[in-house]
Amino acid sequence: MKPFEVIEPAQARVPILLSVPHCGTAFPDELKSDYKQGLIQAPDDTDWFVHRLYDFAPAMGITMIHAVYSRWVIDLNRDPQSKPLYSDGRIITGLCPTTTFFGKSIYNDERTEVSVEDIKYRVEKYYNPYHEKLNALLQSLKQEFGVVLLWDCHSIRQQVPTIHKEKFPDLILGDADGTSASPGLIETAIKNLESGGYSFQHNYPFKGGYITRHYGQPSENQHALQLEMSKVNYMDDGEMVYDKGRAEKMQHVLQHTLGELIDRL
Secondary structure, three states: OOOEEEEOOOOOOOOEEEEEOOOOOEOOHHHHOOEOHHHHOOOOOOOOOHHHHOOOHHHHOOEEEEEOEOOOOOOOOOOOOOOOOOOOOOOOOOOOOOEOOOOOEOEOOOOOOOOHHHHHHHHHHHHHHHHHHHHHHHHHHHHHHOOEEEEEEOOEOOOEOOOEOOOOOOEEEEOOOOOOOOHHHHHHHHHHHHOOOOOEEEOOOOOOOHHHHHHOEHHHOEEEEEEEEEHHHOEOOOOOOEOHHHHHHHHHHHHHHHHHHHHHO
Protein backbone atom coordinates (compact mmCIF):
# COMPACT_ATOMS: atom_id res chain seq x y z
CA MET A 1 0.00 0.00 0.00
CA LYS A 2 1.35 3.42 -0.95
CA PRO A 3 1.86 5.82 1.97
CA PHE A 4 -0.18 8.47 0.17
CA GLU A 5 -3.19 8.98 -2.07
CA VAL A 6 -3.48 11.66 -4.74
CA ILE A 7 -6.89 13.04 -5.65
CA GLU A 8 -6.76 14.61 -9.07
CA PRO A 9 -8.87 17.65 -10.02
CA ALA A 10 -12.28 17.02 -11.54
CA GLN A 11 -11.77 19.90 -13.98
CA ALA A 12 -8.87 21.93 -15.38
CA ARG A 13 -6.35 22.22 -12.61
CA VAL A 14 -5.38 25.41 -10.83
CA PRO A 15 -2.05 26.28 -9.14
CA ILE A 16 -2.99 25.06 -5.65
CA LEU A 17 -1.98 21.79 -4.00
CA LEU A 18 -3.60 20.62 -0.77
CA SER A 19 -1.52 18.46 1.55
CA VAL A 20 -3.12 16.51 4.41
CA PRO A 21 -0.24 14.78 6.22
CA HIS A 22 -2.01 13.74 9.44
CA CYS A 23 -5.33 12.18 8.34
CA GLY A 24 -3.91 8.67 7.95
CA THR A 25 -5.10 5.92 10.31
CA ALA A 26 -3.48 2.79 8.84
CA PHE A 27 -0.55 0.86 10.35
CA PRO A 28 1.77 -1.34 8.28
CA ASP A 29 1.43 -5.04 9.06
CA GLU A 30 5.14 -5.20 9.86
CA LEU A 31 4.76 -2.63 12.66
CA LYS A 32 1.17 -3.01 13.82
CA SER A 33 1.84 -5.56 16.59
CA ASP A 34 4.34 -3.21 18.26
CA TYR A 35 1.63 -0.75 19.25
CA LYS A 36 -1.00 -0.93 21.96
CA GLN A 37 -3.89 -2.43 20.06
CA GLY A 38 -6.55 -0.52 21.98
CA LEU A 39 -4.97 2.77 20.97
CA ILE A 40 -4.46 2.12 17.27
CA GLN A 41 -8.12 1.26 16.69
CA ALA A 42 -8.71 5.02 16.79
CA PRO A 43 -5.28 6.67 16.98
CA ASP A 44 -5.45 9.91 18.91
CA ASP A 45 -3.65 12.93 17.44
CA THR A 46 -5.13 12.04 14.03
CA ASP A 47 -6.44 14.99 12.02
CA TRP A 48 -9.71 13.14 11.66
CA PHE A 49 -11.62 13.47 8.36
CA VAL A 50 -9.67 16.51 7.15
CA HIS A 51 -9.37 15.06 3.64
CA ARG A 52 -13.15 14.58 3.70
CA LEU A 53 -13.66 18.17 4.86
CA TYR A 54 -11.81 19.38 1.75
CA ASP A 55 -13.67 17.06 -0.64
CA PHE A 56 -14.99 20.09 -2.52
CA ALA A 57 -11.48 20.88 -3.78
CA PRO A 58 -11.33 18.65 -6.91
CA ALA A 59 -14.37 20.43 -8.36
CA MET A 60 -12.38 23.68 -8.08
CA GLY A 61 -9.47 22.23 -10.04
CA ILE A 62 -7.37 21.73 -6.91
CA THR A 63 -5.07 18.71 -6.51
CA MET A 64 -4.85 16.95 -3.14
CA ILE A 65 -2.33 14.57 -1.59
CA HIS A 66 -3.06 12.95 1.75
CA ALA A 67 -1.43 10.45 4.08
CA VAL A 68 -2.53 6.83 4.43
CA TYR A 69 -0.53 5.80 7.49
CA SER A 70 -0.90 7.22 10.98
CA ARG A 71 1.46 9.94 12.15
CA TRP A 72 2.42 7.45 14.91
CA VAL A 73 4.25 5.46 12.21
CA ILE A 74 6.09 8.57 11.06
CA ASP A 75 5.13 12.23 11.17
CA LEU A 76 5.21 13.66 7.67
CA ASN A 77 5.18 17.22 9.01
CA ARG A 78 8.39 16.90 11.04
CA ASP A 79 11.95 17.61 10.00
CA PRO A 80 13.53 14.35 8.74
CA GLN A 81 16.50 15.06 11.05
CA SER A 82 14.10 15.51 14.00
CA LYS A 83 14.94 19.19 14.49
CA PRO A 84 12.28 20.62 16.85
CA LEU A 85 9.76 23.07 15.40
CA TYR A 86 9.28 25.05 18.62
CA SER A 87 11.31 25.81 21.74
CA ASP A 88 8.68 27.27 24.08
CA GLY A 89 8.26 24.32 26.41
CA ARG A 90 5.31 22.65 24.68
CA ILE A 91 5.29 18.90 24.16
CA ILE A 92 6.82 18.07 20.79
CA THR A 93 6.25 14.58 19.47
CA GLY A 94 9.12 13.36 17.34
CA LEU A 95 9.53 12.19 13.78
CA CYS A 96 8.53 8.73 15.03
CA PRO A 97 6.46 9.45 18.14
CA THR A 98 6.44 7.20 21.20
CA THR A 99 3.63 9.00 23.05
CA THR A 100 0.39 10.81 22.37
CA PHE A 101 0.13 14.59 22.79
CA PHE A 102 -0.96 13.84 26.35
CA GLY A 103 2.22 11.88 27.07
CA LYS A 104 0.66 8.41 26.97
CA SER A 105 2.92 5.64 25.65
CA ILE A 106 1.71 4.12 22.37
CA TYR A 107 4.03 1.09 22.28
CA ASN A 108 3.58 -2.24 24.04
CA ASP A 109 7.12 -2.15 25.39
CA GLU A 110 6.72 1.43 26.69
CA ARG A 111 9.74 2.54 24.65
CA THR A 112 10.77 6.15 24.96
CA GLU A 113 12.49 6.34 21.59
CA VAL A 114 12.55 4.57 18.25
CA SER A 115 15.93 3.19 17.20
CA VAL A 116 18.04 5.06 14.67
CA GLU A 117 17.87 2.07 12.32
CA ASP A 118 14.09 1.88 12.55
CA ILE A 119 13.70 5.61 11.94
CA LYS A 120 15.94 5.40 8.87
CA TYR A 121 13.83 2.52 7.54
CA ARG A 122 10.57 4.38 8.09
CA VAL A 123 11.93 7.52 6.47
CA GLU A 124 12.87 5.59 3.35
CA LYS A 125 9.67 3.55 3.14
CA TYR A 126 6.95 5.93 4.35
CA TYR A 127 8.29 9.49 4.65
CA ASN A 128 10.32 10.01 1.50
CA PRO A 129 7.67 8.69 -0.94
CA TYR A 130 5.12 11.22 0.38
CA HIS A 131 7.54 14.13 0.10
CA GLU A 132 8.86 13.05 -3.27
CA LYS A 133 5.32 12.94 -4.66
CA LEU A 134 4.37 16.22 -2.98
CA ASN A 135 7.42 17.92 -4.50
CA ALA A 136 6.73 16.42 -7.93
CA LEU A 137 3.17 17.75 -7.86
CA LEU A 138 4.40 21.19 -6.81
CA GLN A 139 6.97 21.31 -9.60
CA SER A 140 4.42 20.16 -12.17
CA LEU A 141 1.97 22.89 -11.16
CA LYS A 142 4.71 25.52 -11.06
CA GLN A 143 5.90 24.50 -14.51
CA GLU A 144 2.36 24.86 -15.85
CA PHE A 145 1.40 28.12 -14.14
CA GLY A 146 4.68 29.75 -13.16
CA VAL A 147 3.51 29.90 -9.56
CA VAL A 148 2.07 27.48 -7.01
CA LEU A 149 0.54 27.54 -3.53
CA LEU A 150 0.78 24.62 -1.13
CA TRP A 151 -2.05 24.70 1.42
CA ASP A 152 -1.23 22.36 4.32
CA CYS A 153 -4.41 21.17 6.05
CA HIS A 154 -4.58 20.32 9.76
CA SER A 155 -6.92 19.99 12.73
CA ILE A 156 -6.49 19.50 16.46
CA ARG A 157 -8.51 18.97 19.61
CA GLN A 158 -9.91 22.22 20.91
CA GLN A 159 -7.86 21.85 24.06
CA VAL A 160 -4.42 20.22 24.42
CA PRO A 161 -2.86 21.67 27.60
CA THR A 162 0.53 20.08 26.91
CA ILE A 163 0.80 22.30 23.83
CA HIS A 164 -1.25 25.36 24.79
CA LYS A 165 -2.98 25.96 28.13
CA GLU A 166 -6.00 27.78 26.72
CA LYS A 167 -8.49 26.51 24.17
CA PHE A 168 -7.30 26.87 20.61
CA PRO A 169 -9.03 29.41 18.37
CA ASP A 170 -11.19 28.04 15.58
CA LEU A 171 -8.67 28.85 12.84
CA ILE A 172 -4.91 29.44 12.93
CA LEU A 173 -3.06 30.48 9.79
CA GLY A 174 0.68 29.77 9.76
CA ASP A 175 3.21 31.25 7.36
CA ALA A 176 6.46 30.86 9.32
CA ASP A 177 6.30 34.49 10.48
CA GLY A 178 5.65 35.80 6.99
CA THR A 179 8.45 33.90 5.25
CA SER A 180 6.62 31.02 3.53
CA ALA A 181 4.32 32.99 1.22
CA SER A 182 4.02 36.40 -0.39
CA PRO A 183 2.39 39.24 1.57
CA GLY A 184 -0.44 39.36 -0.96
CA LEU A 185 -1.38 35.72 -0.53
CA ILE A 186 -1.13 35.96 3.24
CA GLU A 187 -3.34 39.06 3.25
CA THR A 188 -5.92 37.36 1.02
CA ALA A 189 -6.02 34.27 3.24
CA ILE A 190 -6.37 36.30 6.45
CA LYS A 191 -9.08 38.56 5.07
CA ASN A 192 -11.25 35.65 3.94
CA LEU A 193 -10.67 33.40 6.94
CA GLU A 194 -11.55 36.25 9.29
CA SER A 195 -14.79 36.96 7.42
CA GLY A 196 -16.39 33.62 8.27
CA GLY A 197 -17.39 34.35 11.86
CA TYR A 198 -14.78 32.04 13.40
CA SER A 199 -12.18 33.03 15.98
CA PHE A 200 -8.87 33.48 14.21
CA GLN A 201 -5.16 33.77 15.03
CA HIS A 202 -2.12 34.33 12.83
CA ASN A 203 1.11 32.40 13.53
CA TYR A 204 0.09 31.69 17.13
CA PRO A 205 0.21 29.17 18.64
CA PHE A 206 1.15 27.48 15.35
CA LYS A 207 3.26 29.10 12.64
CA GLY A 208 3.48 26.17 10.24
CA GLY A 209 5.29 22.85 10.49
CA TYR A 210 8.09 21.37 8.44
CA ILE A 211 6.03 21.20 5.25
CA THR A 212 5.16 24.90 5.33
CA ARG A 213 8.65 25.99 6.29
CA HIS A 214 10.46 23.69 3.87
CA TYR A 215 8.34 24.13 0.75
CA GLY A 216 7.44 27.78 1.19
CA GLN A 217 9.89 29.57 -1.10
CA PRO A 218 8.16 32.77 -2.24
CA SER A 219 11.26 34.03 -4.06
CA GLU A 220 10.92 30.96 -6.28
CA ASN A 221 7.17 31.56 -6.85
CA GLN A 222 6.45 28.61 -4.56
CA HIS A 223 4.27 29.60 -1.62
CA ALA A 224 3.04 27.62 1.38
CA LEU A 225 0.43 28.27 4.07
CA GLN A 226 -0.76 26.06 6.91
CA LEU A 227 -4.30 26.13 8.23
CA GLU A 228 -4.89 24.57 11.63
CA MET A 229 -8.42 24.35 12.98
CA SER A 230 -10.18 23.10 16.08
CA LYS A 231 -11.94 19.81 15.37
CA VAL A 232 -15.25 20.97 16.88
CA ASN A 233 -15.69 23.15 13.80
CA TYR A 234 -16.54 20.08 11.71
CA MET A 235 -16.96 17.29 14.29
CA ASP A 236 -19.28 16.74 17.25
CA ASP A 237 -18.58 18.12 20.72
CA GLY A 238 -16.77 14.91 21.65
CA GLU A 239 -14.45 15.38 18.65
CA MET A 240 -15.12 11.83 17.51
CA VAL A 241 -17.85 12.01 14.85
CA TYR A 242 -18.00 14.01 11.61
CA ASP A 243 -20.78 16.60 11.86
CA LYS A 244 -22.20 17.35 8.42
CA GLY A 245 -23.85 20.63 9.42
CA ARG A 246 -20.75 22.05 11.06
CA ALA A 247 -18.59 20.78 8.22
CA GLU A 248 -20.71 22.45 5.55
CA LYS A 249 -20.46 25.78 7.35
CA MET A 250 -16.68 25.45 7.52
CA GLN A 251 -16.47 24.26 3.92
CA HIS A 252 -18.18 27.46 2.79
CA VAL A 253 -15.37 29.53 4.35
CA LEU A 254 -12.63 27.26 3.03
CA GLN A 255 -14.07 27.20 -0.47
CA HIS A 256 -14.42 30.97 -0.58
CA THR A 257 -10.88 31.47 0.76
CA LEU A 258 -9.32 29.07 -1.73
CA GLY A 259 -11.34 30.63 -4.54
CA GLU A 260 -9.98 34.05 -3.69
CA LEU A 261 -6.46 32.65 -3.53
CA ILE A 262 -6.88 31.13 -6.99
CA ASP A 263 -7.88 34.55 -8.29
CA ARG A 264 -4.92 36.15 -6.55
CA LEU A 265 -2.51 33.64 -8.04
